[in-house]
Amino acid sequence: MSVDPSLEINELISASHERVSIARDPVNRPMIHHLCDAMGDANPIYLDPEVARNAGHSDVVAPPAALQVWNMTNPSDPEISSDVDRAYGILEASGYPKVVAVNSEQEYERHLVPGDVLTAYEKVESLKGPKQTGLGEGYFITTLTEYKDQNDQLVGTMRFRTLWYTPAVGQEQDND
Amino acid sequence: MTAIAKTQLLVAPVITEGQQLPELKIPVTATLIATGAVATRDFQKVHHDKSVAQAAGTPDIFMNILTTNCLVNRYVSEFSGPLGRIKKINIRLGAPNYPGDEMTFTGTVQAVQGERIVLAINGTNSLGPHVTGTVELTFESQEETR
Known part of the structure; x- marks a missing residue:
């Protein structure tokens, strides 16, 4: 049976503790090339410094949608628990064990260029529920991550919303 | 894509409200999913190891959000x-x-408000819409990145 997770999670939201992660490597050309190779993206502003400069940039730029890439957890990093993980754990323990990603909203203040070193600040922003959804009863939880550069200037933000739910009876089928 | 001559002046396209974007078909291969995941530094095994993905209850590896x-x-x-x-x-x-x-991208120019352009995009595969949303862009070429 499910219990109300909102009290505990709202406490985390008001405490507003951020998980801070500093990118191991600066934004760099080899990774931008590698990313474009994987995606089949041939936009010359990502690959050719001269075209990038003609387009008004100081160097090649990273595809804006790659904002998250630079601060991804390295496989060898020790696991550090954060309030986001705690909130997810509370939802799971409250009887909403299934999860689907719902939305991603990214906003970019400027293009990233090689040499930029990003720090990500991630926290739980909001919780909505319980709501009846097509998958079952659940809660929508939104995290906010702000990305700042080496001069402590905001370069982008990301909001990420997941739905944690109790599968509706007769709807056990997985459709992650 | 042919290389753009480096001396060539770059020209922004004329964009009008209601305009359709050309369709783009993306073959969804195991290679795209696995190399895409690793190139975005997402090492979760459900994006590159089929047996792990199946043990997690999905029929195969699947594309990561990045x-x-x-x-x-x-x-x-x-x-x-x-x-x-x-x-x-x-x-x-x-x-x-x-x-x-196979995922097919389609898109429409939803709004043109001065420099700000809003596109509605949709990427649909055989199961239904994989991704729907909006993208905002501008053409303010005088702005420096730093």
Whole structure:
């Protein structure tokens, strides 16, 4: 049976503790090339410094949608628990064990260029529920991550919303 | 794509409200899913190891969200050309992208408000919409990145 997770999670939201992660490597050309190779993206502003400069940039730029890439957890990093993980754990323990990603909203203040070193600040922003959804009863939880550069200037933000739910009876089928 | 002559002046396309973006078909291969995940530094095994994905209850490996975002980025920047500057990507996630499928991107120019252009985009595979959302871009070429 499910219990109300909102009290505990709202406490985390008001405490507003951020998980801070500093990118191991600066934004760099080899990774931008590698990313474009994987995606089949041939936009010359990502690959050719001269075209990038003609387009008004100081160097090649990273595809804006790659904002998250630079601060991804390295496989060898020790696991550090954060309030986001705690909130997810509370939802799971409250009887909403299934999860689907719902939305991603990214906003970019400027293009990233090689040499930029990003720090990500991630926290739980909001919780909505319980709501009846097509998958079952659940809660929508939104995290906010702000990305700042080496001069402590905001370069982008990301909001990420997941739905944690109790599968509706007769709807056990997985459709992650 | 042919290389752009380096001395050539870059020209922004004429964009009008209601205009359709050219369709783009993306073959969803295991290679795209696995290399996309690793290129976005997402080492979760469900994106590259089929046996782990199946043990987790999905029929196969599936595309990670960062790759989806980067493919939306590619679709929009192929339309805008090198002068387009993406400011926002808001997406809703739907049916997973599994190997062997094909995702077709379509898009419409939803609004042109001065420098600000809003595109509505949709990437649909055989299971239904994989990604739907809006992308905002501008062409303010005088702005320096730093």
